[in-house]
Amino acid sequence: MIVSVDSVFWISHLAQTAPFTGPNALDPSGLSFSPVKLLVLIGWIYLCLYCVQRVEYSPLVSERYKPLVSVFSLVVGPFIFFVLAVADVTTKLQEGDIHFDDILSYFFGNAFVGRKKLGARKAKDEDFIELLDSSGRNFFVEAGGKDLENLTDQKTLEFTHRILREGIRQRASDILIDPKSSGIYTVRYRVDGYLRLVEEVESDRARAMVNSIKAIAGMDIAERRRALDGAFMARIAAGDVYFRVASAGVLGGEKLSLRVLNQAQGMLTLDQIGLSEEGYRLVREAIDQPQGMVLVCGPTGSGKTTTLYGMLGEVDFYTRNVVTVEDPIEYVLPHASQMEVNPKANITFGNSMRSILRQDPDIIVVGEIRDGETAQMVVQASHTGHLVLATLHSSSNLATLARLIDLGVKPLMLASALNVIISQRLVRRLCDHCKQPAQLDTEQIAGLERLGLATDGVMQSGGCKNCNYTGFLGRVAIVDVLHVDDPLKASLTGEGVSLAQLKQDGDNRGRSHLRREGLAKVAAGITTIEEVKRVTTHLG
Ligand SMILES: [Zn+2]
Numbered sequence: 001m002i003v004s005v006d007s008v009f010w011i012s013h014l015a016q017t018a019p020f021t022g023p024n025a026l027d028p029s030g031l032s033f034s035p036v037k038l039l040v041l042i043g044w045i046y047l048c049l050y051c052v053q054r055v056e057y058s059p060l061v062s063e064r065y066k067p068l069v070s071v072f073s074l075v076v077g078p079f080i081f082f083v084l085a086v087a088d089v090t091t092k093l094q095e096g097d098i099h100f101d102d103i104l105s106y107f108f109g110n111a112f113v114g115r116k117k118l119g120a121r122k123a124k125d126e127d128f129i130e131l132l133d134s135s136g137r138n139f140f141v142e143a144g145g146k147d148l149e150n151l152t153d154q155k156t157l158e159f160t161h162r163i164l165r166e167g168i169r170q171r172a173s174d175i176l177i178d179p180k181s182s183g184i185y186t187v188r189y190r191v192d193g194y195l196r197l198v199e200e201v202e203s204d205r206a207r208a209m210v211n212s213i214k215a216i217a218g219m220d221i222a223e224r225r226r227a228l229d230g231a232f233m234a235r236i237a238a239g240d241v242y243f244r245v246a247s248a249g250v251l252g253g254e255k256l257s258l259r260v261l262n263q264a265q266g267m268l269t270l271d272q273i274g275l276s277e278e279g280y281r282l283v284r285e286a287i288d289q290p291q292g293m294v295l296v297c298g299p300t301g302s303g304k305t306t307t308l309y310g311m312l313g314e315v316d317f318y319t320r321n322v323v324t325v326e327d328p329i330e331y332v333l334p335h336a337s338q339m340e341v342n343p344k345a346n347i348t349f350g351n352s353m354r355s356i357l358r359q360d361p362d363i364i365v366v367g368e369i370r371d372g373e374t375a376q377m378v379v380q381a382s383h384t385g386h387l388v389l390a391t392l393h394s395s396s397n398l399a400t401l402a403r404l405i406d407l408g409v410k411p412l413m414l415a416s417a418l419n420v421i422i423s424q425r426l427v428r429r430l431c432d433h434c435k436q437p438a439q440l441d442t443e444q445i446a447g448l449e450r451l452g453l454a455t456d457g458v459m460q461s462g463g464c465k466n467c468n469y470t471g472f473l474g475r476v477a478i479v480d481v482l483h484v485d486d487p488l489k490a491s492l493t494g495e496g497v498s499l500a501q502l503k504q505d506g507d508n509r510g511r512s513h514l515r516r517e518g519l520a521k522v523a524a525g526i527t528t529i530e531e532v533k534r535v536t537t538h539l540g
Contacts, residue, residue: 048074050081052070055084058088060091064199064202128236131160131164134231167260173191174190176188176258179203184202185200187199194470214228224253225249231244261331267309273476275479284314287387290362292418293419294422295369298394304368307422307424308389308391323336326365349373350371350373363388368390368393378390379404396506397510415488415492419484421481424479425478426476428527430472430473430528435462439460458523476526
């Protein structure tokens with residue numbers, strides 16, 4: 001407040017004296033020394049310089065406009081300073097971080113903090129981030145000062161840190177950096193399956209960021225067209241986060257996709273995945289069997305791997321030898337042997353299976369059954385004293401059977417190997433902080449009541465700071481669990497099983513089962529009718 005009063009005073013004072021123009025221009029009294037004027041001038045200059053610093057650290061000014069706002073700050077610093085301080089307080093008030101009673105103390109407490117403290121605000125515990133190369137060394141320390149200067153400056157590094165840290169904070173599964181027309185790059189996060197524009201960055205700065213990420217991920221910076229991949233790690237206060245990086249030359253520049261594998265977020269346990277009580281019991285029983293097969297199926301991005309890890313969470317690693325083959329390894333399991341598929345080094349699911357079988361495993365985890373060789377080997381293994389947990393890309397439970405037969409597995413072998421098939425889709429989970437009772441139309445009420453579900457617990461999305469004003473926070477699976485029981489085994493091995501018919505029946509059954517499971521979650525206020533409709537209309 002004082003600032004504005006000062007500046008208004010100073011300007012009105014200037015206007016009155018107007019030392020360099022008008023009839024008084026030559027009046028010597030206009031140029032006379034006045035300690036008040038001097039103090040005000042010093043104050044103004046100080047605020048201008050201070051404001052440049054403040055702009056640099058302010059989250060309220062977009063990176064793109066920072067240079068421009070800094071130039072303005074040099075001239076009209078106090079005004080910008082005042083606007084920023086008011087905007088800061090208003091945002092904090094909206095976010096509920098401060099209360100009305102604290103406005104003044106917050107305003108003055110934060111108005112004149114030094115550069116160190118401005119920077120230190122970023123370095124709070126939750127903001128700590130250190131970038132490490134894929135073998136866990138601090139790349140920038142290892143590379144030495146000279147390389148650091150060549151590759152990236154401190155400002156770029158700070159910017160890269162911020163983009164990564166913010167991505168982790170917002171639980172992004174992917175961070176995408178793409179060149180757009182007119183010299184702008186976009187930074188987008190994929191959160192709960194949805195892409196969200198985060199920032200537009202001018203191309204020079206974006207290219208510097210792309211280079212810094214490529215350098216730390218062990219990729220060739222000079223190669224801007226050919227598709228490359230690499231990996232690095234970020235250490236944050238909560239633990240380690242792995243990034244898989246892929247780059248490719250596209251129209252207008254180079255795009256970068258970062259897959260975020262957050263160890264710190266932890267694995268979901270089997271009971272957190274979204275199984276019904278009956279489904280949980282069936283899966284739990286199948287895992288306790290010494291041999292057999294549990295398959296998780298669904299389209300890409302349906303949470304199959306999460307369910308796979310959830311099942312592993314139920315396994316006693318001390319009494320059972322667990323070996324996995326994955327593409328890529330998404331979570332590090334401290335007590336399992338994990339292998340990663342690498343086609344370049346000729347490590348495929350098929351030939352990994354052969355080496356796994358020599359390691360005397362009790363449980364074999366196959367990230368994805370993609371080809372006939374792997375399919376036949378896992379079915380074989382599940383007959384010879386191993387429990388196989390695997391995922392398969394397919395639309396429904398019965399379609400999975402059709403797909404495996406299509407891959408060359410004999411129906412008789414399949415029928416005796418399989419215990420349980422889990423088919424699933426992911427829906428967004430309503431944010432618990434802001435969801436509110438939903439208004440349903442008569443058709444929706446009738447639809448729920450037909451399934452014997454109560455309608456008074458149905459909720460709809462709101463929007464708050466916790467969910468970034470999307471109304472949703474995290475996801476939950478809707479799951480159709482199929483127990484491969486004797487009648488099903490008999491029908492599989494019977495005469496004239498038509499694969500097309502099996503898939504058709506499976507999709508019909510899958511659609512109605514998934515919808516019922518989904519609507520049960522709607523009735524419980526966990527997700528919305530629209531979400532369930534979205535994932536069950538086309539089984540894909
Ligand atoms: Zn919310």
